[in-house]
Amino acid sequence: MELDEVIIARRSCRYYLPNEVEEDKINLILKAGMFAPVACGRYENILLYVLKGEKLKSLVKAHSFSSKIYGAPLVIMVLHKENNVELRNEDAGAIIQNMCLKATDLGLGSVFNYSIAQEIKNNPQTIDYLKILNKYDVVAGVAIGYKSSEKTKNIKHEIKVIY
Numbered sequence: 001m002e003l004d005e006v007i008i009a010r011r012s013c014r015y016y017l018p019n020e021v022e023e024d025k026i027n028l029i030l031k032a033g034m035f036a037p038v039a040c041g042r043y044e045n046i047l048l049y050v051l052k053g054e055k056l057k058s059l060v061k062a063h064s065f066s067s068k069i070y071g072a073p074l075v076i077m078v079l080h081k082e083n084n085v086e087l088r089n090e091d092a093g094a095i096i097q098n099m100c101l102k103a104t105d106l107g108l109g110s111v112f113n114y115s116i117a118q119e120i121k122n123n124p125q126t127i128d129y130l131k132i133l134n135k136y137d138v139v140a141g142v143a144i145g146y147k148s149s150e151k152t153k154n155i156k157h158e159i160k161v162i163y
């Protein structure tokens with residue numbers, strides 16, 4: 001796809017098929033995330049946590065996360081080291097947007113997902129289950145998968161501009 005087409009085609013998908021995303025596609029999405037700009041180039045402070053297969057299924061089952069991720073078979077969480085609080089949201093935003101654009105380019109649906117990140121970070125049991133080290137904080141996530149519907153919210157993509 002041309003860049004402009006990808007940008008316009010990337011809309012939040014909230015309807016997924018259960019089909020797993022292939023490993024090569026996941027790797028391309030992760031690579032796109034890693035090429036995002038992050039503050040001061042401090043990539044070493046960030047961790048990408050891939051949740052899929054049985055791990056994601058048991059998490060969804062135990063904590064009723066399904067509605068938050070709309071049944072998507074893949075979630076990638078962005079974690080940041082605790083000692084670097086400043087600009088972590090911006091870093092996660094850039095990384096997730098790159099991953100969403102790559103997912104779109106590969107014909108997959110995606111949705112920026114803050115609510116699952118919130119669920120995970122507010123739930124000590126989940127943190128234990130995922131073996132997330134103390135020094136990392138869950139910042140945000142993205143749910144990805146094959147779409148079961150092209151339906152999107154009727155959002156107007158207009159932002160006020162002044163010159």
Ligand SMILES: Cc1cc2nc3c(=O)[nH]c(=O)nc-3n(C[C@H](O)[C@H](O)[C@H](O)COP(=O)(O)O)c2cc1C
Nearest residue numbers: 010011012013014111112113114115116152153155
């Ligand atoms: C920081 C951030 C957090 C978001 N969190 C959620 C979320 O938890 N659940 C959800 O369904 N959509 C979430 N979204 C998606 C937005 O609702 C969506 O991008 C926006 O309404 C524009 O629609 P579009 O993505 O279809 O263009 C989030 C988006 C951003 C940027």
